[in-house]
Amino acid sequence: MADGDETATIQHAAAKLTSGDLDGATDPFALFGEWLAEATVSEANDPTAMALATVGDADLPDVRMVLLKGFDRNGFVFYTNLESRKGRQLAVRPKAALCFHWKSLRRQVRIRGSVQPVEPREADEYFASRPRLSRIGAWASAQSEPLPSRFALEKAVARHTARFAAGAIPRPPHWSGFRLVPDEIEFWRDGAFRLHDRRRFSRLDADAWESVALFP
Numbered sequence: 001m002a003d004g005d006e007t008a009t010i011q012h013a014a015a016k017l018t019s020g021d022l023d024g025a026t027d028p029f030a031l032f033g034e035w036l037a038e039a040t041v042s043e044a045n046d047p048t049a050m051a052l053a054t055v056g057d058a059d060l061p062d063v064r065m066v067l068l069k070g071f072d073r074n075g076f077v078f079y080t081n082l083e084s085r086k087g088r089q090l091a092v093r094p095k096a097a098l099c100f101h102w103k104s105l106r107r108q109v110r111i112r113g114s115v116q117p118v119e120p121r122e123a124d125e126y127f128a129s130r131p132r133l134s135r136i137g138a139w140a141s142a143q144s145e146p147l148p149s150r151f152a153l154e155k156a157v158a159r160h161t162a163r164f165a166a167g168a169i170p171r172p173p174h175w176s177g178f179r180l181v182p183d184e185i186e187f188w189r190d191g192a193f194r195l196h197d198r199r200r201f202s203r204l205d206a207d208a209w210e211s212v213a214l215f216p
Contacts, residue, residue, distance in 0.1 A: 028185040028201040028209055029073050035107060035187070036071075042104040051099040052078065054089040062089060068100075069126060069177065073207075076111060077118060079126060079177040081143035090115050096180055106190030111182045118177035127171040135169040136160050191216065 025031045039047040048068040056062040064086065070077040076098060080087050090096065098111040127135060140156035147153060182203065189197040196216035201209045 022187055022189060022197050022199045023213070025187075025199065026209075026211065028182075028187075028211075029071070031187060032071070032109060032185065035102070035105070035109065036100075039100075039102040039105060039107070043102055044104070047102065049100075050076075050078075051101075052086065053097040053099070054086050055093045055095070056085070056089050062086070068098075075113070075116075075179040075181040077122075077177055077179050079123070079175070081138070081141065081175055083174045084143035087143075090178060096178075098180060108188040110184075110186040110188070111180065112184045113180050113182040115178045115180050118179050120176070123176040124171050126177065127175065132169065136164065138175045139163075139169070139172050186214075 021031065021034070036047065046067065049065055050068055051063050052066045053061055053063040062085065066078045066080065066086075068076055069079055082088075082091070094115045095113070096115050098109075100107075100109040102108070127138070130138075136157060139160040140153065184200060184202050186198065186200040191197055194216060198214040198216055199211060200214055201211050204210050
């Protein structure tokens with residue numbers, strides 16, 4: 001590439017940082033909804049997949065992939081076995097971080113905040129919407145506990161399948177959801193020559209957010 005061409009490309013990339021949806025965005029929830037909608041079209045697998053980071057034993061971070069099951073201005077919702085490692089960690093330290101990475105769009109969203117249980121009614125409604133075998137699996141799996149053999153899991157599935165037969169499957173008492181209430185939401189968009197686009201929204205109060213552009 002000639003020097004002039006490279007300079008023009010860099011200038012074009014730098015100009016991109018001062019325009020576009022990030023620069024004019026004032027509502028992080030609306031912007032997240034737009035990005036998620038685009039990811040739903042472009043991502044081949046699990047556009048709602050997100051890394052969930054919690055604080056574990058000895059104050060060590062712990063991270064795993066979970067699925068976003070809903071979001072609104074109250075926060076971002078996911079479900080789990082409350083007796084799993086993440087469930088126990090959140091019971092002790094109810095703060096967490098989320099990270100979405102949409103490779104096809106070259107975008108990332110990072111979210112940090114406090115975590116609170118969803119209402120039982122909300123958990124019941126979502127649980128009832130799950131496939132029947134997934135509901136049976138929630139009863140059968142002692143999530144995060146040592147598994148003596150694959151047969152032990154299959155046996156537990158068979159036992160609960162027979163237990164519920166063709167009847168209704170209630171939500172297990174050890175299974176529910178959490179809502180992460182964000183204090184910060186940061187949007188990242190890939191740029192040429194690592195001149196990425198970053199904007200962080202920080203909560204001022206229940207409905208007001210402060211927005212600042214960040215160096216890439």
